[in-house]
Amino acid sequence: MSRTDPPAWEGTSSDPNDEQFGHVITPTEIEDAGDFRAVLVGEPYDGAVIGRRGAREGPAAIRRALAGVKTHHFDEGPVAGVADLGDLPVEAYNDADDPENHVADVQAVVADEAAAVYERGALPVFLGGDNSLTVGNVTPLLGGDDSVGVVSFDAHLDCRDPADGPTSGTPYRQLFDAGLDRLAVVGARHFETSTAYADFLRDSGGTILTADEVGRGPVETADFALDALAACDRVFVSLDVDVLDQTAAPGASAPTPGGVTTRELFSMLRRVAADPRVVGFEVVECAPPLDDEDGRTVGAAARAVAHFLAGVTSRD
Amino acid sequence: MSRTDPPAWEGTSSDPNDEQFGHVITPTEIEDAGDFRAVLVGEPYDGAVIGRRGAREGPAAIRRALAGVKTHHFDEGPVAGVADLGDLPVEAYNDADDPENHVADVQAVVADEAAAVYERGALPVFLGGDNSLTVGNVTPLLGGDDSVGVVSFDAHLDCRDPADGPTSGTPYRQLFDAGLDRLAVVGARHFETSTAYADFLRDSGGTILTADEVGRGPVETADFALDALAACDRVFVSLDVDVLDQTAAPGASAPTPGGVTTRELFSMLRRVAADPRVVGFEVVECAPPLDDEDGRTVGAAARAVAHFLAGVTSRD
Amino acid sequence: MSRTDPPAWEGTSSDPNDEQFGHVITPTEIEDAGDFRAVLVGEPYDGAVIGRRGAREGPAAIRRALAGVKTHHFDEGPVAGVADLGDLPVEAYNDADDPENHVADVQAVVADEAAAVYERGALPVFLGGDNSLTVGNVTPLLGGDDSVGVVSFDAHLDCRDPADGPTSGTPYRQLFDAGLDRLAVVGARHFETSTAYADFLRDSGGTILTADEVGRGPVETADFALDALAACDRVFVSLDVDVLDQTAAPGASAPTPGGVTTRELFSMLRRVAADPRVVGFEVVECAPPLDDEDGRTVGAAARAVAHFLAGVTSRD
Amino acid sequence: MSRTDPPAWEGTSSDPNDEQFGHVITPTEIEDAGDFRAVLVGEPYDGAVIGRRGAREGPAAIRRALAGVKTHHFDEGPVAGVADLGDLPVEAYNDADDPENHVADVQAVVADEAAAVYERGALPVFLGGDNSLTVGNVTPLLGGDDSVGVVSFDAHLDCRDPADGPTSGTPYRQLFDAGLDRLAVVGARHFETSTAYADFLRDSGGTILTADEVGRGPVETADFALDALAACDRVFVSLDVDVLDQTAAPGASAPTPGGVTTRELFSMLRRVAADPRVVGFEVVECAPPLDDEDGRTVGAAARAVAHFLAGVTSRD
Amino acid sequence: MSRTDPPAWEGTSSDPNDEQFGHVITPTEIEDAGDFRAVLVGEPYDGAVIGRRGAREGPAAIRRALAGVKTHHFDEGPVAGVADLGDLPVEAYNDADDPENHVADVQAVVADEAAAVYERGALPVFLGGDNSLTVGNVTPLLGGDDSVGVVSFDAHLDCRDPADGPTSGTPYRQLFDAGLDRLAVVGARHFETSTAYADFLRDSGGTILTADEVGRGPVETADFALDALAACDRVFVSLDVDVLDQTAAPGASAPTPGGVTTRELFSMLRRVAADPRVVGFEVVECAPPLDDEDGRTVGAAARAVAHFLAGVTSRD
Amino acid sequence: MSRTDPPAWEGTSSDPNDEQFGHVITPTEIEDAGDFRAVLVGEPYDGAVIGRRGAREGPAAIRRALAGVKTHHFDEGPVAGVADLGDLPVEAYNDADDPENHVADVQAVVADEAAAVYERGALPVFLGGDNSLTVGNVTPLLGGDDSVGVVSFDAHLDCRDPADGPTSGTPYRQLFDAGLDRLAVVGARHFETSTAYADFLRDSGGTILTADEVGRGPVETADFALDALAACDRVFVSLDVDVLDQTAAPGASAPTPGGVTTRELFSMLRRVAADPRVVGFEVVECAPPLDDEDGRTVGAAARAVAHFLAGVTSRD
Ligand SMILES: [Ca+2]
Ligand SMILES: [Ca+2]
Ligand SMILES: [Ca+2]
Ligand SMILES: [Ca+2]
């Protein structure tokens, strides 16, 4: 299996004044990844989902939506310098007779491929795919001299025990075992996780910032998340779209109420991405087949990428 | 007619670390109601609705959703000590030839049954059913030495004149006539009630806290609602799901925009329930047949119960 | 072509205590327009839309929804003194073989008709229709001694170049050319407009208040918008329903996430309308055929009119 | 004894563009009091103070400070239409051998004089003087058909039992006995009042809004105070300067920390004064001899009057 | 040297309805310390201060002020169950020829004495004295099975290197060396500490919450501080009065602007004290000789104790 | 007359870990001004003050205070790269027989000297002196191709007519006459300016953001001020210390209540200074002889400089 070539990016507007991501994203190859401010990496796999599947279609749908999004942020100006590496070779695992058995294989494949991106000094934006991919996306950062933290925007803690094999519910337990130093979960929902996992996370040095706290100040909460990772040299940012309220992101495996708004999420992503310690980003659990007819979850995921990139732009 | 037995509660997760309400809710009987922190009481009746019906299916659907909700609140820890008394014998009234004529009968039946619960010192959580049931749920609290107030989370005031018979729009006028001392309506919407009823409520010592005020601070608004009932010895809390914004609760008789978010509602319920004067709670007007395919209104109603119980837990 | 007669307005409630807009709106004729606090003017045209059409059905649908909305605002009391002038003669342009060619004609027709309303000293509430109608609605205010500003609630800037003919994306560029002094856009969304237009607007003395800023304080943002027009003698207020978040207003041509809530919008409209310099209002881009089954976009548009009128009432 | 003539008001600025209260306040007599928007009434008495005296010098000092304050409020424009009736004949009671015995006499004298002001339809602004004067200032409003409430900005509840004679700590207990319907205390401080009085006030239908609540939103708190008096036809507003934080108002009998800021107070006064039910205002407990050298307490008291008047102006 | 007997506590009010701390605080001895909810422990020592001295007079002055403070908190009701153990035997060290040399001795004496309090299961409220005393106050908690954290309300980090002997600037560096697990500094001021110490603290797992963050939400900030200590079993709370803004607490060694208000501080202390993990509290650096004439710093310190006790009361 | 040499800067701490501004500020000469991130320029003149004088002593006192301020900002890290050019030759004008006649002369001298600084591409931080100096400080920026705006933190508008000669109350009217394009006044106080000047400023395209607005969100208000200058190429920032509340800055000519806190001011200065269009800064009206004994106004002014420099640092 090999990487899939990126699609030809093009805009959807006929007005020459309009600059959309479709106009500025450049297909590229791994050798040149370091020449860009950020590189997209598709991961069309959802074999590890406990619940409703569909996230394998995320990369293609998010790219289509992003192509029509304009590049202008009112405070940061136009976003530029973004390339696309195409998809990692994980598609085939979805159709295996027994995909559950292949989760660990996929995580290993992804870790290898992600390592190649980080080695070029590139900042990857992974387009999942399910949340099991996080293990592959973050693993290459661990084990070196730098301490590593993750800011996870998620309604859940995803710290289940992988004793019976990894799933989309086990990534952070796996990563703590592999050397992750800190985890800050932003947007966690009451009554959607179990006491055992909340206890585990707190004992592991994790920080939980609930959706309630986001509601009292998204920028402040983002700052607190970064503060909680003050001792980390490098930070990875993960977005599970179910951190959004059910009304805004029905296209997730298990949407729930009491979540954050798209406006709050976009604001937090931009803020977090402005921290120069941030070296990678992912969007996971966006399942187009489960979305509303108007594609609102996919549309939000595409704009989440744009806002993250605006934050990266602000570092200059 | 007689009470219906509670269903066998069971969880939906196969992870032994997961504790869901389905694992901890105990079927019980009225004699033992006082042994629990709170008891569920179903009221599957919607014969008094002006508008779209469907709330009769609320108790079953809310129970199903609640069974899969986890018991952990990040601040209060796991909720426990909840039992289920099954449904009150009101189902048959729905199918009467002329249900409108039976509203008063239903209110009387419910009042008798609710009295039995209060007499055991239990804290009932009524799962409606339509808003006419409030009369039965609150009546047993009136007429004693204690002054009584209601905090009503509702887009409307429900103070219509019951001259032509009680409906889901008349409960608080009926209750004021029966001795209710104070009413604080939280989340009331401009342009969804009439001047005559706003005047009536203000003249009756009621307090109106609009959805706008909730938006400026849900916890503060909950505190103000309790302050407005400072002179009351006992407080009942009512949740009409149409207090939620139309995007969050389409499964109500008449959903409208400009409402509160699920996040705000959950926060307010927990806060109010922490007040030791609170002796009962109800969820009404949740109509599963009118809900979105994803069951978001029912899901929000079930979690509203969970957050109320978290508040009760915090009293310990 | 000639104006269409207004419909017979009637309420939907049978409770004599209920006062709805259907009970108090009076059909009238242009000669008597000045006798009312505000007059409705329908503009059933959507030939200039770039994207999904349907706004031509806005006037009829908003009127139907408004008929059932109650007149009571908790702070301002009942709204009264509203009349309906019926629809302007623009319906026929929708069905032309090549509607795009008729946009300028429609703008001219509308400007003539709108001038007649302003001349009577009446305050028009235009029910569109698409955003190209703004040119007709505002043009009569320009060219006199008074300086004129617009507060535009819109996700977009609508400052495209009309070189290839006017569209629903060009109105403010056209109006600046015609003498508009100031524009404050409230609720603008990052990544939904192009750098070229943001630059144009800022160079033209425009002010951009993003949806983020609304989220930090809707009333404060409304005040800032009015402050930005401090030098203007007369102010027109425009509402493109796509300023609302996609969850609240799916019935727009291009709904997007990250928008304002209905609660915020209603609050801002009331605030802005209280300014005595405000001389006109419009609701555009509300497309009933694109709306959710529950008609939430239309319902929000009707209540937006109600809240604007509450602000006008508060001037007394 | 008789009223004292008002001083000749004059401004302190030599710039003809400057309009100060000293330029616009008109000395007048009781017969003409109804011709103005508001009338100042001095009450130089502090014989009822428990603690440090000095408030008898309040009227003269506040007038001197106010003379130099400009009349412009950025939102309401210039304040106008204010007159001065001079001082009530209470000065002599201060120097009595045993002033404590004369408190009731002073209250009676003041009530007679205040009644004359209200009878002319004038809106009095009483410049105290100590808090015992409140009894005289409010008494004329009681006993008629109108229900009456007071919004009291005070760190304390002032509900002591007047069994041993009235003092500056007894006014609201006296007024409840005389028929006062409602009291909302804004800015009350924890640990500065006794449980017995908090219980008394809550049992009497009073509402307590702490300084903490002011800190979370002064305008919202002012609205809640007015809401708490929704059933009242007429409202009197009282300002005891010790509601301010000790840093801002050292010139009070017993300044304490944890209080409200001048900015918050000014904002609340303007908001409350905009309510058309408000028929009178007083500033009490401002003691110039206890003030800082820079006269900050007196300066704040004078500006409090200005902000109250801005609110009255906004009713037009 | 031996402990000093506590003073006879008495109130200052003659109204029998008034309950002040002077009425309810009981002198006691170490043997009975565990019978109370909290016990006061005076520490009249300021030999370690770098800068202006005077804190040795803190215990006596804070006790005098507290005696006149009423016991009522509007939300928690009256505070009770407080005793006074008198002063620790440290007074003599102030007058030594070379007090600097005795700091370590004082810390050792205090640690012994404090250990005796903790051993009785009592909750000590230490009244300092300077910040070097913190070492003695916290040391007995370290070295056991429980992990220990401190919430330090302070403008500074107090993490200087004690190489040249301990001072009031070294306590947390000393405590980290002795086994302290976590430190959260609340109210830290920009430009009042050095980069080297900020780096040290972050590397040691400390959390810094600036005064800016307090300003955006004191309760939220208190929650974040507790979250940052989520892994700790026991928590000590320290208040250096210079965390307050210079306007509110001039009676500190080095008061600075940009600080927190008394209202914010009181709110945070109550919130933090409600956490059942909190086992001790201290007030340090309150120097009566440096205070304003009106004693505002001492008054704030006394009320800080009251608010802390209200939080402890709320645990019941 | 000639420039005064800068003082020898030195720190006040003996801890080698402490880095204070006294350690890092470098005396320099005009030729080398462009080699630094910012250069201090003293302006010891107060001959134009209407009211209490003393600001001539500002430069020396602010420098002394700044020398002891540490260089660390928790978010931006240590500030560096600052030099001192000494004082401009204006001291002698203070002692003239009739200083009022020399204001225009001083403004001309200052303009010449300031021009020399701007020409080197340096960013000046002017330490006044009174507010008449603003004319000299800003004049060199006018008249070129760049449009110029000022953000003025001031309780007043300072737009008096200079017909009778310039004063500390006329600078912005003078600057508008000289070509200033925009002015945003932040922290303006109600009742401290006259209607005539508010009207003048609004007609001149100025924006007024009151202290109330600052209280609702200092960072947001700073953003709005910058938005109001969106059309400007270069921005100058002016701080009149009387924008601070009277409690925080008694050392101003005419301190008043209702102002902004030091915390808010510091936050806003850092935010504004981060805008790359900002080319200069001044602190005026800080009068040490009028300050409290504890030097709080001077201390706040010195830290205001530090926070401004932190914002400049953040541009890198
Ligand atoms: Ca999740
Ligand atoms: Ca997840
Ligand atoms: Ca309802
Ligand atoms: Ca209802």
Ligand SMILES: [Ca+2]
């Ligand atoms: Ca639009």
Ligand SMILES: [Ca+2]
């Ligand atoms: Ca538009």
Ligand SMILES: [Ca+2]
């Ligand atoms: Ca008082």
Ligand SMILES: [Ca+2]
């Ligand atoms: Ca009082």
Ligand SMILES: [Ca+2]
């Ligand atoms: Ca300190």
Ligand SMILES: [Ca+2]
């Ligand atoms: Ca310290």
Ligand SMILES: [Ca+2]
């Ligand atoms: Ca000034």
Ligand SMILES: [Ca+2]
């Ligand atoms: Ca000035």
